[in-house]
Amino acid sequence: MEQGKSVRGEEYCFACGPENPIGLHLDFHMEGKRFTTRKTLPSEYQGYSGIVHGGIVTTMLDEAMGGYLYHELGERAVTARLDVRYRNPAPVGEELVIAGWEESRRGGFVSMKAELALTDGTVLAEAAAKMALVGEKDGME
Numbered sequence: 001m002e003q004g005k006s007v008r009g010e011e012y013c014f015a016c017g018p019e020n021p022i023g024l025h026l027d028f029h030m031e032g033k034r035f036t037t038r039k040t041l042p043s044e045y046q047g048y049s050g051i052v053h054g055g056i057v058t059t060m061l062d063e064a065m066g067g068y069l070y071h072e073l074g075e076r077a078v079t080a081r082l083d084v085r086y087r088n089p090a091p092v093g094e095e096l097v098i099a100g101w102e103e104s105r106r107g108g109f110v111s112m113k114a115e116l117a118l119t120d121g122t123v124l125a126e127a128a129a130k131m132a133l134v135g136e137k138d139g140m141e
Contacts, residue, residue: 010070015063026060026098028067034099035068038119043092052090057116058082061127064100065112069131077110077131090116090124108133 011019016026024045028037039060047053062079069075090096100114114127 013063015059016067024056024060024063026063026067028064028071028098030072031099034101035064035072036097036099037064038095038097040095041090041092046092048089050092052092052096054084054086057086057090057125058084058127060096060098061100061114061116061125062129064098064114065127065129066131068100068102068112069110069133074136075110075133076135077133079129080109080132081130082127083129084125084127086125088122088124091118095119096124103128 011017014020014023016028017023018025024039026037026039028035030036041052041056045052045056061084062082066077066079069077095118097117097119098114100112103111103113105111110131110133112129112131114129115123116125117123
């Protein structure tokens with residue numbers, strides 16, 4: 001197989017792909033200007049006991065930002081820079097709210113923000129990213 005070639009399409013994405021048997025299966029939708037989903041993670045995604053692994057937290061935040069561009073605007077983008085601030089531990093077994101939104105654009109880059117929170121609004125992590133646009137979603141006009 002040629003390096004960089006995917007065996008499967010976007011439906012196998014680790015974060016949002018419905019066909020990935022070990023994926024997160026995040027199912028986002030628009031709420032106002034935010035690309036949002038809710039997810040309860042089992043202990044298979046923990047780092048320390050009872051706490052979601054920080055890499056999984058970062059994956060969910062990154063997906064909220066990149067997914068917004070891809071699914072809502074039809075733009076393909078890669079993460080050029082990602083800054084995450086962990087404010088509180090994300091508990092396994094509790095419903096989490098993940099949201100991403102666009103802040104601004106300049107040239108071929110989009111500044112994005114994302115947040116992970118509990119349903120009561122307690123912020124668990126925040127992210128800021130610079131996404132580099134690399135083309136349009138296949139089949140979009």
